[in-house]
Amino acid sequence: MSLDSFRSSSAPNSKRTLSFSNSASSIRSNDNNSANNKRKKMKTTATNQKTLGVAWGSNSSSSSRKPPFSDFGSYMTEKNRKLHNQFNAEASTSSFSASTSGKPIFAGVSIFVDGFTVPSSQELRGYMLKYGGRFENYFSRHRVTHIICTNLPDSKVKNLRAFSAGLPVVKPTWILDSVASNRLLTWVPYQLEQLPNNQPKLSAFFSLRNSKMSEDTFTNALCQVEPDIEDSSARVGNSKDRYSSDVAKVVEPSWQITIEADDVVSENTDAIMMEEQLTSVGVKCDEEDPVGGSNDAAKDVMNFQGELKPNNEEPSTSVTSLCSNDQNVNEIASSSSTRPSKQCHSTLSDPNFVENYFKLKFGICNVQSSRLHFIGTWRNRYRKRFPIPSTGFDNEISNINASTVSGNAVVIHVDMDCFFVSVVIRNHPELLDKPVAVCHSNNSKGTAEISSANYPARSYGIRAGMFVRDAKALCPHLVIFPYNFEAYEEVADQFYSILHRCCNKVQAVSCDEAFLDVTHSKVEDPELLASSIRKEIYETTGCTASAGIAGNMLMARIATRTAKPDGQYHITPERVEDHLSQLPINALPGVGHVLQEKLKTQNVHTCGQLMMISKVSLQKDYGMKTGEMLWNYSRGIDNRLVGDFQECKSIGADVNWGVRFKDMKDCEKFLTSLCKEVSLRLQSCGMQGRTFSLKIKKKRKDADEPAKFMGCGDCENLSHSVTIPLATDNVEVLQRIVKQLFGNFYIDVKEIRGIGMHVSRLESSETSKQEKYNLKSWFTSGSASMEKQKHPIGNGHDKQNMDGTSVLESSALQGSSVQMDNNIQDNQASADRISTPPPLCHLDAEVIRNLPPEVFSELNEIYGGKLVDYIAKGEGISESSSSLRNSLLEQEAINKKEELLDVEPIPQKNPLTKIEAMQNEAEGGEAVPDSGSGPSFNVTRNSSFEKDDLLPSSLSQVDGSVLRELPEDLKAVIVQQLPAHRRQEICSNVALVPPNENLQVALGVKNSENPGSTHVLNESLWAGNPPKWVEKFKISSCLILKKLAEMYYKSGLTSTLSSVLYQIISEFHQLNLAHQISDDSVNITCELLKQYIKVKIGKDIEEIYICFRLLKRFAAKSHFFLQVYNGVFPYLQEAVDDNYGGSLLITR
């Protein structure tokens, strides 16, 4: 008891005084536990002190001779103080070092970890440190708010209040899940399911799923999705282990979070210029064609700002010019409004665009994000405008296939001529033959890049991607226009309206470029069609377009090359070879400058030369895929289909312009926003990824400041990647991963010139979506999962048949619906089975009343508010009927069963033919023995799984041989469940069956040797929940029996006899006072024990052993128990001998 002094000794509550020895026992075990801890701790403290002593010994001898603590209590006080100090110190350092990682979600939570947990208490302590919680090494009612444990010893469960002092006892998953979802979840569903008092039914129901998940907690944590602003509802659907009661709460807080995050990000981008996010291209397609992504307008602005600085040679003037530019300011203002459009960008964009992007990238490391943004968002607009064709493709693909094979396919490639320029100058006819370029900056000295140049300008050698200053040098009178995005949109829409009018198979490549499959269109001459399309485009938009016609997409595009500008060209199959032979290899899609250089070393400059090389050697030199591609393309073979949708392989974002970091903090901020961007891109594609790679461009040691202002210059590319088990698009998970990846680089942030993040191993987020977030959907989804489950169950593989609490029992026999009793598995099984909420009358009022309020209100909603009335009504009933089983409800359930009986069970289609045969044979019966294995058996109740099950109302429907094969407990239950008047009947019927050595045992209708107690003999005392005997004993006149029943409730309804007997120990002195011992009560107790042996002997000899050891102890003191013990002992040994071939050695 002295140990108690450090646990809050003021804790003793009324319970403890009530049952003194109970709490004593619980304290004992508790102390054991903490004493263990203590021993360890003491050791460490002792060594600590020793080292301290050594360290300080030289200069302060007093410290080493510190007087011992006066008593244990003061020692513990001191120790606790130290532990707290330690914790505080660690907490402050950890929160300092991991500034952004740990949001103090556990503020105000102080946990005490009891016993063995997964994860270990140290890990939990780590979480507490990180997320602002507290961790107590020793229990204190005042300091601790939650007790964390995975398992409790029986004694603690029984005396929960003494143990927990009324504090919630929660499983560690709570902490993990809270960390995963980055907010404090309600602990209610995480309560320890062992606990008897807090609506064990439903909480167990929850916690089972929970524990099932616990294996994957970490991975699940990763897939837990933080709802985001734009599609919060959809994303909630992604999280796997949300609990129904949480849903509503989930959405709101995270809204706030994301909004906050947004703010932070925009501040960042506004404030720090170098954080400019020229996020380039997002998606990579099959053929390594990265497909267009875009950027948000805010980042555009930064781009402008950057460009508006005169240039890097004159840094002194840059600031003023920056500020003096009106346009700049305007842009900033508008940025806020355009920002939201970010989410609309489609990363599914066209391969063509990306090619352009890569052309642009020759030698330079950047791209006009604004244009990218436009193109990116354009795709989305396009989707909205022309939604039907894209779906139409799928249906027609087979046709396309056929036509491609037959070789007469006709594909037209339509491409607007220098789209960005011609749209801008369509209203300036005077500029038609002047060199014009589009660029976001007109500064003739700037390093802004030309985005597009018209043909007159191109004749000066001006190319897209060129710096303005270089272009101006080539052509001083070059006219430079800024972008006009409205116009682009308008023209692009017109362009596609025309295309869609002319052809029903259109594959959009970019805003100004598309493929048409005219194979099956009625037009005879594709050239005629092409020219009419071009004419219409010109008339409508004022801009010219070129068209290439050929047998496949590759050739059509190559034809367009020849056709440009403002022309069309038809490559007929005969001319393919001619055309290709002189074609430079870089005209082929997929041949970039690296590949080109490589080929050049082989002296390959044209496709004709490429054709000379065999496929094998190409594949050897350039890899299987590239080799094959080169081989095919050089021959004009292209198997892509118009409208063929290429699946995303990876999604990501790269920023390699303007990346300059001052310190780690900048970098972290940047990474955070990059993750956000990537996450948004993932979401907009409806994808989740498992592999995350972070690429970093690091300035080479000897590299100078790049020519391009804020460009990346000469860099080495570093990359790290990690694969996680569960796909995610959650921004917070991404951030965590990225932070971890970044840590792997060991890089000076000042040397970073570009960062990219890519997500691959994509999975559609649809598949991982599960809607299990409220009870209702749970119920409905239950039916779906049932379909799957049916099979194994139908095959008799139901694991629950093996123990006393089978599905059969719960769904069929006890029948009354929400029977969330017995064991957890059962609960789940029966709940899964409920495809619609059970009828109101089937609900256990007791259970409902004990539900947590939020669950209750949800259930109430499902029942349309009737639940409240029902409970109010039920108040009276439930008081009188201690067991639901006996109530009217039960009767109704039975009636229902009788109705259902008319339906013959239809045997499930069964893969095991043997069993099937047997099933058919026994179709009339409800259960079929599985002869293959003794203990298992087959139950065909396929048609009736939903809620109530059928039970034979008359014996004609019970096959005696079937009944015999059932395990005893099940049999007992069946017999017990029959209406009372039929019971006799069935017993006699079974007796007609040829005797079986186990029959009596199995039936639980044992004929006792004691004729005095016939009134109990016909039923199983251990069936039901609470078991029959409890009620019987409760109304008994014998004090001991009454006590037993009482103890059953005290023991926490665990329905093990040993727990009841343990309880008895505490009140044993009272029992001794009872002098009147009737033979009847001895007999019935013997019967109880015998039946218990029957139930347990096969599976749990330990339990029986414990019971009898206790009984033996009792027998030494109580005449009653001595009689019982002696009465049952022979039977026990007989049973043990039967089952184990030996006799039980019972020591005390």
Next chain:
Amino acid sequence: MERRENQTPQGQIARVLVEFLEVAIASVVFLKGVYPSGAFERRRYMNVVVQRACHPQLRYYIHATISGLLPFIQKGMVERVAVIFFNANDVPLEKFVFMLGVNLSYGSTVEEVDLQFSLRSFLSKLSISESLTKKLPPDSRWEITAYFRSLPEAGTSKEANLWIPSDTKQWQQPPLITPIKSMNCEPLCLQLYLEHPCLSESLL
């Protein structure tokens, strides 16, 4: 993950069980002190401290014997696995019996976490069960014996041929049983108990 999914629950159970038995038998042997305690090293299994034999031959014997049982456990043929300790005259003194019951018709997947939780309790209980056992005389030896429900037909498989009928001496009287631990975690039912010769016999 994928590998596990392809398995039947029985196969999965059997694998877990075999691994567990290997550890548990090593613990039993350690507990009985047949070998000096230095012959064992502390290891962590299922997050509890267990003892593992250091000597390669000892380790191999346990490993090979138990993993040889795998196919039979899978088929549900093994009823009991006993670790029998003999005195110098080859009379069994004590048996640690693992009684196995694998539900062969169990269909759904097995939660290994649940299983581990139950199995762990065996290991912790075992480590404190020394008081239940009897001290072994010097020169005692031990062996692993498996009791089959039916004899595997020789020649049916390679594994079956590895097993020979045991000529272990039997007790004349039914033994005394002291249960150590029982678990019933679908589809596995496992019980561990001690068998001692009954008193009259031990006097002989």
